[in-house]
Amino acid sequence: MKIKIIIYFSFFITAALLLISAGKKNFIPTPIKFVVPKGFPSVATNIFLKNKLTEEGFELGKKMFYDARLSKDGEISCGSCHQQFASFSTYDHDLSHGVNNSFSNRNAPALINLAWMKEWHWDGGINHLEMQPLSPLSAANEMGEKLDTVILKLKADTAYVRMYKAAFGDATVTTERMLKAFAQFTGSLVSADSKYDKVKRGEATFILPEQKGYEIFKANCNGCHREPLFTDNSFRNNGIALNRFNDVGRQTITQDKKDSLKFKVPTLRNVALTLPYMHDGQINSLENVINHYTGLDTNFINLDPLLKKRINFTDKEKRQLVLFLYTLTDTSFTKNKRFAP
Amino acid sequence: MSKLFFLLLCMVAQSCCVAQKKQLSMPVVFQNICKGEKSILNINLVNAFEENYTITKFKYYVSNIKFVTDKKIKNAAGVYLIDASKKNIISIMVPSEKVSGISFLLGVDSILNCSGAQSGALDPLNDMFWTWNNGYIFFKVEGNSANSKADLHRIEHHIGGFKGNNKTMTEIYLPINSKVLLKRKKLVIQLDIDKYWNGINKLKIAEMPVIATPGKPAKYAANNFTGMFSIKNNKKIRIEN
Numbered sequence: 001m002k003i004k005i006i007i008y009f010s011f012f013i014t015a016a017l018l019l020i021s022a023g024k025k026n027f028i029p030t031p032i033k034f035v036v037p038k039g040f041p042s043v044a045t046n047i048f049l050k051n052k053l054t055e056e057g058f059e060l061g062k063k064m065f066y067d068a069r070l071s072k073d074g075e076i077s078c079g080s081c082h083q084q085f086a087s088f089s090t091y092d093h094d095l096s097h098g099v100n101n102s103f104s105n106r107n108a109p110a111l112i113n114l115a116w117m118k119e120w121h122w123d124g125g126i127n128h129l130e131m132q133p134l135s136p137l138s139a140a141n142e143m144g145e146k147l148d149t150v151i152l153k154l155k156a157d158t159a160y161v162r163m164y165k166a167a168f169g170d171a172t173v174t175t176e177r178m179l180k181a182f183a184q185f186t187g188s189l190v191s192a193d194s195k196y197d198k199v200k201r202g203e204a205t206f207i208l209p210e211q212k213g214y215e216i217f218k219a220n221c222n223g224c225h226r227e228p229l230f231t232d233n234s235f236r237n238n239g240i241a242l243n244r245f246n247d248v249g250r251q252t253i254t255q256d257k258k259d260s261l262k263f264k265v266p267t268l269r270n271v272a273l274t275l276p277y278m279h280d281g282q283i284n285s286l287e288n289v290i291n292h293y294t295g296l297d298t299n300f301i302n303l304d305p306l307l308k309k310r311i312n313f314t315d316k317e318k319r320q321l322v323l324f325l326y327t328l329t330d331t332s333f334t335k336n337k338r339f340a341p
Numbered sequence: 342m343s344k345l346f347f348l349l350l351c352m353v354a355q356s357c358c359v360a361q362k363k364q365l366s367m368p369v370v371f372q373n374i375c376k377g378e379k380s381i382l383n384i385n386l387v388n389a390f391e392e393n394y395t396i397t398k399f400k401y402y403v404s405n406i407k408f409v410t411d412k413k414i415k416n417a418a419g420v421y422l423i424d425a426s427k428k429n430i431i432s433i434m435v436p437s438e439k440v441s442g443i444s445f446l447l448g449v450d451s452i453l454n455c456s457g458a459q460s461g462a463l464d465p466l467n468d469m470f471w472t473w474n475n476g477y478i479f480f481k482v483e484g485n486s487a488n489s490k491a492d493l494h495r496i497e498h499h500i501g502g503f504k505g506n507n508k509t510m511t512e513i514y515l516p517i518n519s520k521v522l523l524k525r526k527k528l529v530i531q532l533d534i535d536k537y538w539n540g541i542n543k544l545k546i547a548e549m550p551v552i553a554t555p556g557k558p559a560k561y562a563a564n565n566f567t568g569m570f571s572i573k574n575n576k577k578i579r580i581e582n
Contacts, residue, residue, distance in 0.1 A: 047457070051458075126475050127475040128457040131458065131472075131475050134472040135473050175466050176458040176459060179458035254507075255507065255554065
């Protein structure tokens, strides 16, 4: 009798354990290790601490990034305005196109090395990388779609349902999961293999004009465009007047007059590919950006203190500086198939 | 065989004892009223400045809600979105010590405002999150009034802000008659929307029909938060509720 009970009991336990494990059996996501490139600082906020980076999550994020169906009219994806060959900015467009032939009010910034930022967008209005997609998805002049409709579209697509299951263990599509998957893709866009990086690693050398340009850069530009990220991620007023959209930049977020016309210092990595320049794309070439700084009105209201000192370059120095900036182009990044649709 | 049954009996008995020791919880109901009127949505209301108005949407966050005693009580987890179009009942543990009041945060703390993607009450699907200037809208009133000069005579108060001078999340403390608590099956916290317009600060719809960002106007409005809340029948002990 006793033996019988013990046998039944153990059988029951085994069956229960099997049932429990069956539910999770197919959920073995492939972890990805986020690598900080040599010479880079550690990431500002470890976005992948609570959002475990996995191959399945990354692939899901990528698919959504390139999916125009998520927009209101089915025409615009994240990738429409963030083109890989332009370092994930919009090539040769001052402003980007949104749904129904609308235009954005700002120049699409390059999406690189986002994991080292603390605040995103030109005005820093985004406080966590995961929350960023909500803005372009819903803005009337970007993808123009309501969040609940985006979720419904994802739920209705069997390919997505499969991918959500692969990434998160079950097929439930939630805002939280969607945003986490987006961040796994965008946070993985790391660019750190330009000629400049190779020189720093001792794998290449600058030619003389590049070297001269680098010295000019270190003496005049490094204060804001700090190496190795080529931005200090601060918000500064660089003497660009109020534009036709009355865009006061950082002040919109802080409601503080001291932040009037301050915008985020953009990275200069891949800068040769991210034309045109400034928050509204009003300057069309690197030469003219340099001319903006050498010709700056140093009495401009609220101008950044670092720009108060007049910068003077000869034409030769300007050319050398541009040649140095060209060494920041990382084609292994812009051609990386892993980031392509 | 009989030994085995005895063992089983012991286990069942033990688990029963554990269940009995468990703290009691009490349902706390958030009721949104206007000068005694029990419903506030889609009906004609009048404020102290003789402005007629209608509310179509009324939602706010309540977090860290707990009974207060002499002893220090741990912060309570859980964020609740109170929505005037729904029943809003939160179950709270009643401590064994004498209760002096109830406290909660109107809004959510700054950490939760920048923790990335979240679910439940904090899911951006609830339409209480600013996508362009990240942070949660703590308190949302939408509606219409002939006195509003905004587009379509709308009222749109989206009150939030969690940083520096723009902080609007507000700690609310309501003293409780402890005798009342013992007699009750539930506790009703009332929010009187009339006191939102007419509190320490005077919010005329004609002057402030729209507040949609953190900043000074939001701060000005949030100063009225504390005065909106009270406990229903806090003095009467015998009451049917």
